[in-house]
Amino acid sequence: MNDKAAVVRRIRFRLNGRQREAQVASHENLVDLLVRLDLFGARESCGQGLCGCCTVLVDDIAVSGCLTLAQLVDGCEVHTVEGLAEKGKLDFVQQAFIDEGAFQCGFCTPGFVMMTHELLKRIPEPSEPEIREYLSGNLCRCAAYPEIIRAVQTAARNRPDPAGVAGEHA
Numbered sequence: 001m002n003d004k005a006a007v008v009r010r011i012r013f014r015l016n017g018r019q020r021e022a023q024v025a026s027h028e029n030l031v032d033l034l035v036r037l038d039l040f041g042a043r044e045s046c047g048q049g050l051c052g053c054c055t056v057l058v059d060d061i062a063v064s065g066c067l068t069l070a071q072l073v074d075g076c077e078v079h080t081v082e083g084l085a086e087k088g089k090l091d092f093v094q095q096a097f098i099d100e101g102a103f104q105c106g107f108c109t110p111g112f113v114m115m116t117h118e119l120l121k122r123i124p125e126p127s128e129p130e131i132r133e134y135l136s137g138n139l140c141r142c143a144a145y146p147e148i149i150r151a152v153q154t155a156a157r158n159r160p161d162p163a164g165v166a167g168e169h170a
C-alpha cells in the first residue's frame, strides 16, 4: 500500500504499564509500531502468524504482533518482554529460561517467554503435553525444545503468585 494513501489515526494505549500515544497508519502492524517505540523484543520473522517470534500480550491475550493491526490496540493494555523485568531483576519466566539454558541464538525467546506467561496464567501447573500443545505455535529454529519445556516447568514451580504474572504488573 502507498503510505501517502494510508489513513493515519492517533491511538492511546498502555504499554508495559505506561500510557502511550502514537500515530499509526491503517495498515501498520503492532510489531512495526513497537519497533518505532524502540522495543525490539517482539521480532517479525515469518510475518504470517506461523512462528510466534512476534508474540506480545494484548489485554492479557497472546497475539501475533505481525498479524495485529496497530490501530486495534487503541485503549488496550500491551505487554512485551521488555516490561517483565523489574528494577533490573528478570522475572520468573525469563529467569527460568536462563536457568535451563532454553535457547541458543535467542531469536525466538521473547515470543516463548510471553506465551509462557499466558500459559501459566491459564494453566498454573501444566502437564508436559499441555506445555507442548500450548507452545505449538512458537517455533525454535535452534531446536531448543527440551530445554524450553524444562524452563516452563521450572517457571511453573517458581511462579511467585498470580500478581507476578504479566498483565498484572502495571
Ligand code: FES
Pocket: 043, 044, 045, 046, 047, 048, 049, 050, 051, 052, 053, 054, 055, 064, 065, 066, 067
Ligand atoms: S512473525 Fe509473527 S508469527 Fe511469525
Ligand code: FES
Pocket: 102, 103, 104, 105, 106, 107, 108, 109, 139, 140, 141, 142, 143, 144
Ligand atoms: S534459540 Fe534460536 S530460534 Fe530459538
